[in-house]
Amino acid sequence: MAAVILLAAVLLPLLLTPAESARGSSNNVSFDSAALSFSDLTLLGDSFLRNGSVGLTRDTGVPSSSAGSVLCSRAVAFGNGSSFAARFSFVIAEQNAGATGGDGIAFFISPDRATLGATGGYLGLFNSSVKSNSSAAAAIVAVEFDTMLNEEFGDQSDNHVGVDLGSPASVSAVDLAAFGVVLNSGNLTTAWIDYHGREHRLQVSLGYSAAKPAKPVLSVAVDLSPYLRDAMYVGFSASTEGSTQQHTIKEWTFQTFGFPSTTNSSTTSNASPQAAVLGDTASGAAASRKKRFGLAVTILGPVALAVSFVFFAWVSIKKLIEITSRKDTGFLPDLVKGPRKFSHKELSAATRGFHSSRVIGKGAFGTVYKAVMPSTATAYAVKRSTQAHQSRSEFVAELSVIACLRHKNLVQLEGWCDEKGELLLVYEYMPNGSLDKALYGEPCTLSWAERYTVASGIASVLSYLHQECEQRVIHRDIKTSNILLDASLRPRLGDFGLARLMDHNKSPVSTLTAGTMGYLAPEYLQSGKATEQTDVFSYGVVVLEVCCGRRPIDKDDGGGGAGKNVNLVDWVWRLHGEDRLIDAADPRLAGSFDRDEMLRLLLVGLGCANPNCDERPAMRRVVQILNREAEPVAVPRKKPLLVFSSSASMKLQEIAFSCGDEVRGGLPAAVATSPKSEGGDIER
Known part of the structure; x- marks a missing residue:
C-alpha cells in the first residue's frame, strides 16, 4: 500500500506545469451562520442561542438594562484594498406595547474576540470609560441600527442607521423615515452591508x-484600511x-473579496521579441508535456485502479471491525458539531x-481526572463514568442536551469518548478549582466583590437553564463543589444535567451523603x-454559604463541649427574626463588604430557601434583584413551617437530618401544607 502511494507521488508531478505547481490559494473568507458549529461562536454578556437564532439581550417582560454580543471565533485577515460584504436578518421587538424603546443592534468588526461594552447608547x-482613541476600541468598525435618540452621541432620530469608527458617535448617519423602514417594528428585517476597499x-x-x-439607505465615502487589521x-x-426590547439575529453571511491574486493572468498587446521567443519555447514545452502526460496516464491507470481497490478493501474491513466491536450498534452519535469525539488512547495518554x-475530584457520575494533551499541552477535565451499564442510546440523548448548552457561566463540554466499554466526558479545565475549596x-x-460575582453568575446560568434553553434543564445537584472558578475567578457551573445520565428509576437521594442533604428542598425529599x-x-443555600462562610450543615462551636449540628438556613433565619441579619456575614471578611449588597444577598438566599x-x-x-433592577422578595421574620405527609416516596431512614428535627406524618395528601407561623410542626 505504501509502495503504491509512493509510486503515485513520484509520477504525479509529471502532470503539473511549473505555473500550476506554483498556484496559490485565495485569501478570501466566507462565513454562513447555517454552516457554523457552536464552537465557532463566542457568546458574551446576555446573549443566548435559541432555535437556531441568537438573542443578544435578555428575553424578559420586565424592564431591564442588558447588553450582549456574539462573534465568529474565526479570525479574518484583512489586507490593503480588501472589501467585504455582510448580509443578515434581524428582529427588534418590544414586548410591552407603548413602552420606552431599547437602543438597537450593531454589526461590527473588532480586533478583540471578547468585545462587550456598556448598555444603553x-x-x-x-x-463610557473608553475614549475613541484608546486600546482596541479605536479599531472597531460598526454599523449601528439605532432605535433610541441619544443626543450625547449626535443621533438624528430614534430610527436611524449610522457608521461608527471607534466611538458610538456616528461619522455618518441617515434617518430611515424616508425609506419606510421601522427598525423596532417587530418585523423580520434584512440588512446588506457592502464595503469596496x-x-x-x-x-x-x-x-x-x-x-x-436597488438603492441603499446609506452610502458614504470612508477609508476603513486604518481600522481593518491582519x-x-x-x-x-x-x-x-x-426597556423590554428584544434583539434577535436570525441568520447571517459574511465574505471578503478583492484580495490580490498570487498569479498574474493579464496579457499585454505589445509583445516584445523576447516574449515571442518565450512563446515559441512554450509551444515546444507544451508538446513535451503532452508526451509526458500520455506516459503518466499509461502507468498511473493500473496504479490508480490498484490503489482504489486496496483503499476500498481497507475501509470495508475497518468498518466491519468497528461494527462488530460495538455491543450496542444503535449508538451513532448525532450531536451538535461543537464537541468532538476523543479516542480512548489519547485520553489515556493525557x-x-x-x-x-491525576485525580482532581469524585462525584456520583464518576472520577474526574486532569488531562494534558502531549501534543498541544492543552489541559482538560475528563470525567470517567462509573455507569458502564447505562444504555448508549440514553447516553447519546443526554449528551446531546448538554452539548447544546452554551453560557459564559457553564463549564463548556469539549468532547466525549465511548470506547472500550467506558463513557468519558471531556470539559474545559478550571485552574482555580471549586468554590468549595476557595x-x-x-x-x-475570595473578596466580597468576587463572592457577589459568583452569586450573580450562577443566578444568570440557572435562569438560562430553566427559562432560556430550547429544552429546559434541571440541574439537580447545585452545591459549592459543583461550582468551579476559571482563571479570572468567574464562576462556572459544572456537572449540570448529570443526574439525567444516571438510572432514572433510582432514587437520586439514596446516593447522596449527609453533607449534601443541606442543599435539598423539602418537597424533593418527600x-x-x-x-x-x-x-x-x-441556589439559596449556596448564596448563604457565600455570605456567611459556613457549610449548610455545620457544627455549633459555641457553648463549649461537642457542638451539635446547625442548619445554615435555620441559623440565618433566626438572626433575621432578631433583626441581626448583618451578623451572619462571614467574619473572615473583617467588615470589608458593601453592607447593602450583603443584606440584599442574604435576603435573596433566604427567599430562595423558603420551605x-x-x-x-x-x-x-x-x-x-442582584442587578438592582428589582427589589428583593419579602422574607418573613419567622421561618415558615412545613408538614410532611406519611406517603413520602423516600425512606426517611435514608435521610440524614440535623438539629434534632422530627418529621410529622398523617396528612392524606402527598403535597406539603401551606407554611404556618405557629403550631407544633417542625421547621425545615
Missing part, C-alpha cells in the same frame, strides 16, 4: 424582503437600558493511564421529583 459595543465606499441597504433593494473578528451586539495522581480553604482568598424550584432552593416552593422567586427574578 453604547450598544453593548463601547464603554478600492473605492473607499461603504453602502448599507435595508428591506423587509429577501430581495436586496486579524479581526466579525460579530453583532445589542443593548437596552430600562491522564497517564488514568493514574491516581471558600473553605485556609486562608479564604416526592423525589426535581423541579426548577428545587434548584432555586439549592414553601410556591414562595420562592424564579431565577430570572433573582438576576434582576
Whole structure:
C-alpha cells in the first residue's frame, strides 16, 4: 500500500506545469451562520442561542438594562484594498406595547474576540470609560441600527442607521423615515452591508424582503484600511437600558473579496521579441508535456485502479471491525458539531493511564481526572463514568442536551469518548478549582466583590437553564463543589444535567451523603421529583454559604463541649427574626463588604430557601434583584413551617437530618401544607 502511494507521488508531478505547481490559494473568507458549529461562536454578556437564532439581550417582560454580543471565533485577515460584504436578518421587538424603546443592534468588526461594552447608547459595543482613541476600541468598525435618540452621541432620530469608527458617535448617519423602514417594528428585517476597499465606499441597504433593494439607505465615502487589521473578528451586539426590547439575529453571511491574486493572468498587446521567443519555447514545452502526460496516464491507470481497490478493501474491513466491536450498534452519535469525539488512547495518554495522581475530584457520575494533551499541552477535565451499564442510546440523548448548552457561566463540554466499554466526558479545565475549596480553604482568598460575582453568575446560568434553553434543564445537584472558578475567578457551573445520565428509576437521594442533604428542598425529599424550584432552593443555600462562610450543615462551636449540628438556613433565619441579619456575614471578611449588597444577598438566599416552593422567586427574578433592577422578595421574620405527609416516596431512614428535627406524618395528601407561623410542626 505504501509502495503504491509512493509510486503515485513520484509520477504525479509529471502532470503539473511549473505555473500550476506554483498556484496559490485565495485569501478570501466566507462565513454562513447555517454552516457554523457552536464552537465557532463566542457568546458574551446576555446573549443566548435559541432555535437556531441568537438573542443578544435578555428575553424578559420586565424592564431591564442588558447588553450582549456574539462573534465568529474565526479570525479574518484583512489586507490593503480588501472589501467585504455582510448580509443578515434581524428582529427588534418590544414586548410591552407603548413602552420606552431599547437602543438597537450593531454589526461590527473588532480586533478583540471578547468585545462587550456598556448598555444603553453604547450598544453593548463601547464603554463610557473608553475614549475613541484608546486600546482596541479605536479599531472597531460598526454599523449601528439605532432605535433610541441619544443626543450625547449626535443621533438624528430614534430610527436611524449610522457608521461608527471607534466611538458610538456616528461619522455618518441617515434617518430611515424616508425609506419606510421601522427598525423596532417587530418585523423580520434584512440588512446588506457592502464595503469596496478600492473605492473607499461603504453602502448599507435595508428591506423587509429577501430581495436586496436597488438603492441603499446609506452610502458614504470612508477609508476603513486604518481600522481593518491582519486579524479581526466579525460579530453583532445589542443593548437596552430600562426597556423590554428584544434583539434577535436570525441568520447571517459574511465574505471578503478583492484580495490580490498570487498569479498574474493579464496579457499585454505589445509583445516584445523576447516574449515571442518565450512563446515559441512554450509551444515546444507544451508538446513535451503532452508526451509526458500520455506516459503518466499509461502507468498511473493500473496504479490508480490498484490503489482504489486496496483503499476500498481497507475501509470495508475497518468498518466491519468497528461494527462488530460495538455491543450496542444503535449508538451513532448525532450531536451538535461543537464537541468532538476523543479516542480512548489519547485520553489515556493525557491522564497517564488514568493514574491516581491525576485525580482532581469524585462525584456520583464518576472520577474526574486532569488531562494534558502531549501534543498541544492543552489541559482538560475528563470525567470517567462509573455507569458502564447505562444504555448508549440514553447516553447519546443526554449528551446531546448538554452539548447544546452554551453560557459564559457553564463549564463548556469539549468532547466525549465511548470506547472500550467506558463513557468519558471531556470539559474545559478550571485552574482555580471549586468554590468549595476557595471558600473553605485556609486562608479564604475570595473578596466580597468576587463572592457577589459568583452569586450573580450562577443566578444568570440557572435562569438560562430553566427559562432560556430550547429544552429546559434541571440541574439537580447545585452545591459549592459543583461550582468551579476559571482563571479570572468567574464562576462556572459544572456537572449540570448529570443526574439525567444516571438510572432514572433510582432514587437520586439514596446516593447522596449527609453533607449534601443541606442543599435539598423539602418537597424533593418527600416526592423525589426535581423541579426548577428545587434548584432555586439549592441556589439559596449556596448564596448563604457565600455570605456567611459556613457549610449548610455545620457544627455549633459555641457553648463549649461537642457542638451539635446547625442548619445554615435555620441559623440565618433566626438572626433575621432578631433583626441581626448583618451578623451572619462571614467574619473572615473583617467588615470589608458593601453592607447593602450583603443584606440584599442574604435576603435573596433566604427567599430562595423558603420551605414553601410556591414562595420562592424564579431565577430570572433573582438576576434582576442582584442587578438592582428589582427589589428583593419579602422574607418573613419567622421561618415558615412545613408538614410532611406519611406517603413520602423516600425512606426517611435514608435521610440524614440535623438539629434534632422530627418529621410529622398523617396528612392524606402527598403535597406539603401551606407554611404556618405557629403550631407544633417542625421547621425545615
